[in-house]
Amino acid sequence: MSETVAAALAAACRRHFGAAARIEALHRESGGASRQTWSFDALVGDRRHALILRRDPPAAAGHDKASTTALDRATEFHVLRAAYQAGVRAPEPLFELAAADGLGEGFVMRRVGGIAIARKLLRDAPYAAARPRITGQLGEIMARIHAVDIATLPALERRDAAGQIANLRATLDMLDQPQPVFELALSWLDRRKPPSTAAPVLVHGDYRTGNYLVDETGVTAILDWEGAHLGDPVEDLGWLCVKSWRFGAIDKPAAGFGSREELWRAYERAGGAAVDPARAHWWEVFGTVRWGVICMTQAWRHLSGTVKSMELASIGRRAVETQVDLLQLLKEAR
Amino acid sequence: MAQDRPTAAELLAAIADFLRDEATPALDKSEPRLGFQMRVAVNALAILEREARLGPAADAREQARLAGLLGRDGTLADLNRGLARQLRDGGRDESDTALMAHLDATIADKIAIANPKWK
Numbered sequence: 534m535s536e537t538v539a540a541a542l543a544a545a546c547r548r549h550f551g552a553a554a555r556i557e558a559l560h561r562e563s564g565g566a567s568r569q570t571w572s573f574d575a576l577v578g579d580r581r582h583a584l585i586l587r588r589d590p591p592a593a594a595g596h597d598k599a600s601t602t603a604l605d606r607a608t609e610f611h612v613l614r615a616a617y618q619a620g621v622r623a624p625e626p627l628f629e630l631a632a633a634d635g636l637g638e639g640f641v642m643r644r645v646g647g648i649a650i651a652r653k654l655l656r657d658a659p660y661a662a663a664r665p666r667i668t669g670q671l672g673e674i675m676a677r678i679h680a681v682d683i684a685t686l687p688a689l690e691r692r693d694a695a696g697q698i699a700n701l702r703a704t705l706d707m708l709d710q711p712q713p714v715f716e717l718a719l720s721w722l723d724r725r726k727p728p729s730t731a732a733p734v735l736v737h738g739d740y741r742t743g744n745y746l747v748d749e750t751g752v753t754a755i756l757d758w759e760g761a762h763l764g765d766p767v768e769d770l771g772w773l774c775v776k777s778w779r780f781g782a783i784d785k786p787a788a789g790f791g792s793r794e795e796l797w798r799a800y801e802r803a804g805g806a807a808v809d810p811a812r813a814h815w816w817e818v819f820g821t822v823r824w825g826v827i828c829m830t831q832a833w834r835h836l837s838g839t840v841k842s843m844e845l846a847s848i849g850r851r852a853v854e855t856q857v858d859l860l861q862l863l864k865e866a867r
Numbered sequence: 868m869a870q871d872r873p874t875a876a877e878l879l880a881a882i883a884d885f886l887r888d889e890a891t892p893a894l895d896k897s898e899p900r901l902g903f904q905m906r907v908a909v910n911a912l913a914i915l916e917r918e919a920r921l922g923p924a925a926d927a928r929e930q931a932r933l934a935g936l937l938g939r940d941g942t943l944a945d946l947n948r949g950l951a952r953q954l955r956d957g958g959r960d961e962s963d964t965a966l967m968a969h970l971d972a973t974i975a976d977k978i979a980i981a982n983p984k985w986k
Contacts, residue, residue, distance in 0.1 A: 711950070713950045713954055714974060853982070856978075
């Protein structure tokens, strides 16, 4: 498969750079059958461009959707471009694939240094100096995302609290595996839901450890924009503090690196709206249910026969982790 | 008819130990991507080992509590469906101490099988 991808990328890069391109060091980075990330270098003249291809292969497009709410690659490209141009620390998007490239739907962006692996970031020596900075940097960058001018964005769905609750309930009904703790938490959320924000902002939608890169100096780029939508900025703040993203560092709610207050103050200093702790808690509880339902949905992709994957199947047994956390969160709130 | 030993749990533990201690290190050297997948498999086998040991009693306790809570008999799935419906409709909420005791006990049993290290 690599040879086919390399030949197609050479043609696409030639079109973009306006000169012959040689493709080197091409390899698959991660991702499932439907959403692939490839790393490669394009040699154009005497310049070497370090690049990333993000694509849905032709056969998979529209077939195995990991989520019904995920953006297609073209929309993701345009969101990333708007964010990058607004000064958000994100990979620079270069160009979209054309149908004639035969690579499916996707785009090419510049490769940014750093890693996204939580257990290394939390424990390994090279990141010791970066660790105390990460919470503040995540707060600052998030404020920049929320400040992106909506007029520069492609058409995005607006999602408020009520709609998101309805969406998770519909997913639970589709899965048809009764989950009393999720139902309890969703009803608790429903009774306390915050009103829709008067001025919806660009919400990243999956702002958490695993979706940003860090090097020795700190956060280098925010990745994975396919969950972007318009809505309540506090949604991103709550999601980042969901316990599942602490990877064992449970006493540091902000992604395992700092306190909620430290995150909120950095967000506010960078121009983000003042954070209401109750609203942030609401979105953290919501995010915990959301991750639990995503665990069930991931397993369902295997169980329904859409994709055969032991890894996805295993994630189904992680849903109960969020149920432990939800019972704890609801107790603290009483 | 009773099966001979090893029991299901004993056999699953033996498989998991072999894959973890012997197969995984070899894979890590030759094929790191498969080494990662093997860790996922070993973790899943460990869940099954705990489920074989703890699952039947946990299910029986859950079913008995649910029957008491709902005041009727039924299969575990049927009773959970009934409780889930009441929780969605607002027929019960977190102020119900018997409900919360049931959920605490159920989730404690489930996490003891799925991931006892979770905290």
